[in-house]
Amino acid sequence: MVIVAVAGGTGAVGRNIVEALISQGKHEVIILSRTADAAKEEEIGARLVATDYKGVAALTKILEDNNVHTVISTLFMSPNGAGLLEQNLIRAADASKTTKRFVPSEFGFPQRDEDGDLFPSIPMKHASRRALETSSLEWTIVYNGYFMDYFGMPRISSYLAPYVVLLDIPGNAAAIPGDGNKPVTFTHTSDVGRFVAASLDFEKWTPVSFIIGDKMTMNEAVKLAEKAKGIEFKVDYDDLVKLKRGEVTELPSQNSRYSICPKEFVQATNSAFGIWIDRGDLDFDENMSLNRKLPEIKPIKLKEFLQKAWTN
């Protein structure tokens, strides 16, 4: 048994990891949060430790005082989120006498340095990796592809905030990057929790841990969504030239959400996703996956997930 601190464990990915650790019952889990909120602590069922990420010495003291062995960061990694603050947590974990292992807040897919202009969190995630590489910590970066949860909303709730990209199932439409024949990894957030919790038992971590909930082409995913709903979708294909201009086909359900997610953000973000999918960046190698090491974990498949959400 070790003590695991999940930084940002009140958030979407973090909650799933905390819940998996609690249900696994092998380790003690605490949550690092900017505010120690008793009601939230009660709701989640794990102790919240008030944490200010700005000072390395104070962070080190928190880790040592709580005897933290493993830090799993699920911080919101954007310039207006925790961004570069995660590096302070890495330095603190490195300095902490009790802390040996660190998982940074990645939970997507490998991204290249030159894509930094496409997505604001990329330079920050790369800076965290560099900080880990120069530390004495054991670390692993978890890649899970695109979260399947988005395709069940609003029928199946998730800790993730709703976001419409690729498949607009309520709107019976799809905006497919390229020819739609590149395999894409989709994983449900709850499976990320289960795989991450189980991987704590590994004697050694590899620098990268791939999780594959399911993998298929976007054309196949559209077919599954159409079948689940029993209706044909309007399918548009966006070629690389259009995606590189920062444009994607607008999906019907995006329109009503522009007050929360402005059109410029949606176009820029979804065109970047399109470029990565078309490049094959979400086509993970099964041989390198945690699935191979943990065959007892049977992840949720997109087909059953879509049927549960959309078949009446």
Ligand SMILES: NC(=O)c1ccc[n+]([C@@H]2O[C@H](COP(=O)([O-])OP(=O)(O)OC[C@H]3O[C@@H](n4cnc5c(N)ncnc54)[C@H](OP(=O)(O)O)[C@@H]3O)[C@@H](O)[C@H]2O)c1
């Ligand atoms: N592959 C995918 O499809 C996908 C989708 C979504 C996210 N992700 C990735 O998953 C990771 C976690 O994302 P998430 O959606 O779970 O994040 P989130 O729920 O938005 O935020 C996680 C936690 O970060 C803390 N936080 C937020 N702003 C902060 C700030 N300014 N300073 C310090 N802490 C702050 C908050 O905890 P407290 O309020 O308790 O301090 C929050 O609960 C990110 O790296 C993200 O890129 C991947």
